[in-house]
Amino acid sequence: MTVTERQQRAYVDAQAADARVNVELETDEGMTLNIGPQHPATHGTLRVVAKLDGEQVVWADVVAGYMHRGYEKLAEVRTFPQVTTLVNRIDWLGSFANEVPFILAAEQLMEIEAPARARHIRTILFEMARVANITLFLGDLGAQLGAVTPVFYAFRDREHVLDQIEAVTGGRFHPNFDRIGGLKDDLPKGWIADTKAVMERIRSFCDQVEELLFGNEIFEARTRGVGVVPAEVALSYGLTGASIRGSGVDWDLRRDGGVIGLAHGDVDWKVWTHPDGDCFARCWVRLQETREATKIVDQLCDGLPGGPIMAKVPRIIKVPEGEAYVETENPLGAMGYYVVSRGDLGPFRVKIRSASFSNVSILPWLLRGVYVPDIITILASLYFILGDIDR
Amino acid sequence: MGLVESGKLPKPLTSLLNTARKYSLWAYQWGLACCAIEMGAAFASPRYDVMRLGVIPLPASPRQADVVVISGTVTDKMVPAIKRLYEQMADPKYVISMGACTNCGGPYWDSYSVTKGVDQVVPVDVYIPGCPPRPEALLEGIVLLQQRIGREDPAERWRGDPLVVQ
Amino acid sequence: MSDTTTGDVATEAQEEAPEVDEVRQGWLGTLTEALGDAVVGSHVAPGRGLWVRVSRDSWFDAAEAAKDLLGCTLFDFLSAIDWMPSPWGRYEDSSVDVGIKPFDPSASFATGVAGGDTRFQVFCHLANVRGRDGQRADVIFKADLPDDDLRVRSLVPLFGGANWHERECWEMFGITFDGHPGLRHLYLPGEFEGYPLRKDFPLLARLVKPWPGIVDVEPMPGEPAAAEDAEGGANGDGEQS
Numbered sequence: 001m002t003v004t005e006r007q008q009r010a011y012v013d014a015q016a017a018d019a020r021v022n023v024e025l026e027t028d029e030g031m032t033l034n035i036g037p038q039h040p041a042t043h044g045t046l047r048v049v050a051k052l053d054g055e056q057v058v059w060a061d062v063v064a065g066y067m068h069r070g071y072e073k074l075a076e077v078r079t080f081p082q083v084t085t086l087v088n089r090i091d092w093l094g095s096f097a098n099e100v101p102f103i104l105a106a107e108q109l110m111e112i113e114a115p116a117r118a119r120h121i122r123t124i125l126f127e128m129a130r131v132a133n134i135t136l137f138l139g140d141l142g143a144q145l146g147a148v149t150p151v152f153y154a155f156r157d158r159e160h161v162l163d164q165i166e167a168v169t170g171g172r173f174h175p176n177f178d179r180i181g182g183l184k185d186d187l188p189k190g191w192i193a194d195t196k197a198v199m200e201r202i203r204s205f206c207d208q209v210e211e212l213l214f215g216n217e218i219f220e221a222r223t224r225g226v227g228v229v230p231a232e233v234a235l236s237y238g239l240t241g242a243s244i245r246g247s248g249v250d251w252d253l254r255r256d257g258g259v260i261g262l263a264h265g266d267v268d269w270k271v272w273t274h275p276d277g278d279c280f281a282r283c284w285v286r287l288q289e290t291r292e293a294t295k296i297v298d299q300l301c302d303g304l305p306g307g308p309i310m311a312k313v314p315r316i317i318k319v320p321e322g323e324a325y326v327e328t329e330n331p332l333g334a335m336g337y338y339v340v341s342r343g344d345l346g347p348f349r350v351k352i353r354s355a356s357f358s359n360v361s362i363l364p365w366l367l368r369g370v371y372v373p374d375i376i377t378i379l380a381s382l383y384f385i386l387g388d389i390d391r
Numbered sequence: 392m393g394l395v396e397s398g399k400l401p402k403p404l405t406s407l408l409n410t411a412r413k414y415s416l417w418a419y420q421w422g423l424a425c426c427a428i429e430m431g432a433a434f435a436s437p438r439y440d441v442m443r444l445g446v447i448p449l450p451a452s453p454r455q456a457d458v459v460v461i462s463g464t465v466t467d468k469m470v471p472a473i474k475r476l477y478e479q480m481a482d483p484k485y486v487i488s489m490g491a492c493t494n495c496g497g498p499y500w501d502s503y504s505v506t507k508g509v510d511q512v513v514p515v516d517v518y519i520p521g522c523p524p525r526p527e528a529l530l531e532g533i534v535l536l537q538q539r540i541g542r543e544d545p546a547e548r549w550r551g552d553p554l555v556v557q
Numbered sequence: 558m559s560d561t562t563t564g565d566v567a568t569e570a571q572e573e574a575p576e577v578d579e580v581r582q583g584w585l586g587t588l589t590e591a592l593g594d595a596v597v598g599s600h601v602a603p604g605r606g607l608w609v610r611v612s613r614d615s616w617f618d619a620a621e622a623a624k625d626l627l628g629c630t631l632f633d634f635l636s637a638i639d640w641m642p643s644p645w646g647r648y649e650d651s652s653v654d655v656g657i658k659p660f661d662p663s664a665s666f667a668t669g670v671a672g673g674d675t676r677f678q679v680f681c682h683l684a685n686v687r688g689r690d691g692q693r694a695d696v697i698f699k700a701d702l703p704d705d706d707l708r709v710r711s712l713v714p715l716f717g718g719a720n721w722h723e724r725e726c727w728e729m730f731g732i733t734f735d736g737h738p739g740l741r742h743l744y745l746p747g748e749f750e751g752y753p754l755r756k757d758f759p760l761l762a763r764l765v766k767p768w769p770g771i772v773d774v775e776p777m778p779g780e781p782a783a784a785e786d787a788e789g790g791a792n793g794d795g796e797q798s
Binding site: 065070074076232233235237238244249251322324338342348351358362365390 | 608633686754758
Binding site: 037044045065066067068069070073074077085086089092093095136151152155156158159172173174386387 | 422423424425427428429431432435436437438463464466468469472498499501502503504505522523525
């Protein structure tokens with residue numbers, strides 16, 4: 001049987017592709033395992049290359065960059081509103097939260113303060129982005145460890161949060177709603193009552209997940225004592241968010257960051273920490289944070305001030321010269337934008353400090369000596385979004 | 392020469408074959424970025440359930456998949472992996488390109504590291520526009536693909552000729 | 558000890574005497590005491606941030622001083638700024654695009670807060686999240702790099718997290734970090750040529766097909782037709798006054 005030309009070409013292409021993707025599989029010193037870049041457990045296109053000795057990891061490396069889209073370069077050729085649209089897509093689950101630090105940095109440079117109503121609604125949407133993000137995490141957490149059911153609960157209840165975000169902003173994800181000086185539009189009628197009902201639903205979802213997952217002895221056996229990150233190591237690697245609060249560090253930018261432009265100071269809420277530093281601690285902290293976020297939204301909905309939704313802003317926005325750095329407590333951790341402006345329509349340089357970049361940089365250190373199934377558990381508990389790592 | 396490739400099968404039989412194929416698609420989700428979440432909502436959420444169209448998600452490996460839904464930005468670094476996994480799929484296979492990034496580069500059209508459209512790498516059957524497209528849009532794309540499969544000539548596909556995407 | 562506070566929008570905008578941020582001045586004082594001549598510039602934005610520009614050779618010492626004296630154990634980020642304006646502007650082909658400063662190669666480019674003389678500046682942000690004496694210090698360090706010798710000492714011995722940040726800085730700007738365990742590509746494929754975030758690295762897609770800017774200007778609802786410039790971005794602004 002003759003080999004057709006098409007088959008020959010396909011073979012050559014496959015060899016070439018192999019040469020770029022392949023890593024030696026078996027040597028005398030042990031096996032090299034390649035996880036990803038397409039793998040259900042890696043939340044996207046992350047590649048972990050691990051040298052194994054039996055079932056234990058001897059050395060691990062993380063190859064990122066499969067989702068690198070060049071945000072910082074693209075931001076230099078876009079105007080400020082255009083960058084706001086683009087920046088939604090960094091952490092694509094909690095999209096509104098990505099816009100906020102950028103807009104706050106631009107507001108700082110322009111010396112504009114958003115009116116109180118805008119600040120409150122911004123915070124409501126910010127916390128709802130957190131809820132949307134972490135509910136998916138909780139569902140996916142089960143899937144990583146082998147329990148498929150929580151995924152469906154998560155998607156079902158998350159749909160309601162996305163409905164509410166869509167009712168205000170017009171988009172389920174990537175709302176592109178924040179503007180320098182306020183927000184694009186006001187809330188529709190009846191939104192507040194609906195949101196409170198949805199938050200109640202999310203609280204019952206959190207209870208369900210707690211029962212299904214956190215009370216499960218298999219879950220506990222697989223996550224307790226696994227992937228322990230001591231607080232000092234975590235700080236030197238720049239871990240933030242729930243990953244560091246799970247190691248006992250009491251730090252939350254909503255309370256300690258001095259961020260002007262969000263309304264967390266006006267409501268009563270609690271920062272959750274857990275001293276253990278293992279996978280269970282991080283997951284548990286996130287669960288509590290989701291509940292806390294729903295309470296914040298409830299309180300803000302109750303005390304929403306009236307007034308304009310947008311400050312007086314010129315039609316064509318030219319941000320004066322200066323540099324500003326604003327960091328906020330995003331769902332994944334601390335996200336910050338260092339905006340350098342030269343008095344132009346668009347930024348001169350934007351440095352995006354994304355939480356998952358630092359969270360994942362600890363993996364080569366953390367994965368030494370763990371067993372192969374624990375790799376997945378650790379990846380799940382550190383919780384990153386690829387767009388956040390690779391920008 | 393098999394019965395199907397020779398083209399001698401009568402029309403009702405080929406249309407029965409096509410109908411069976413189009414309502415039993417095993418979809419490999421290649422979820423790269425934000426569109427993956429909408430794809431996940433379409434596949435896993437009870438509201439936009441895709442199984443009612445006969446499409447089952449999560450094949451154990453690409454070798455068992457019929458259709459691949461590529462959703463999310465394709466970067467130059469990722470291209471060898473996409474090509475490799477596409478070639479691992481068994482014929483007859485289809486590609487749905489979901490979202491602006493896979494269609495044409497999307498909002499990152501000017502980036503130095505983004506491939507301007509996955510159709511530079513694999514032949515695409517259905518393009519679904521949107522950023523991200525709603526799950527209903529993905530369902531519509533799947534329905535369009537099913538209509539396309541229904542109109543196909545199995546003899547051509549079985550013969551292994553180069554694909555011509557109309 | 559040189560202690561220059563460059564005026565910035567935050568302080569100039571007030572009619573009365575600018576407010577003095579005692580806390581940040583205190584941190585600045587601690588650092589200048591420890592580093593002496595190494596501090597070549599600084600800027601305090603009251604209530605916002607502290608910038609300290611150090612000489613290139615004392616980059617490591619500055620970070621060590623922040624870590625030991627101010628308790629800044631959180632390594633936030635490290636990156637660089639290329640102060641040269643892009644030769645292609647925003648690659649736009651439009652006549653309605655106002656406000657872009659045309660590229661003037663003869664002009665020396667202005668550099669930002671805390672001053673600066675060179676094209677490349679490396680900067681990092683360190684923070685104290687645990688608090689010491691009731692304060693949570695955070696400081697942004699900057700260092701100028703001479704054009705012909707883009708090297709600086711690596712912070713990896715102090716902070717493990719500097720590893721990835723320095724790798725990214727190297728591949729995006731071409732800055733070498735002495736003492737880094739292994740500078741190799743983080744984001745870009747191995748065969749990539751060039752340093753993307755440098756301003757003279759062109760975005761080829763935009764050179765091939767320039768973005769036309771606003772092509773038709775629609776009046777806002779309720780306004781008479783405004784035929785002038787309206788570069789508000791492709792998605793419209795919806796700003797309400």
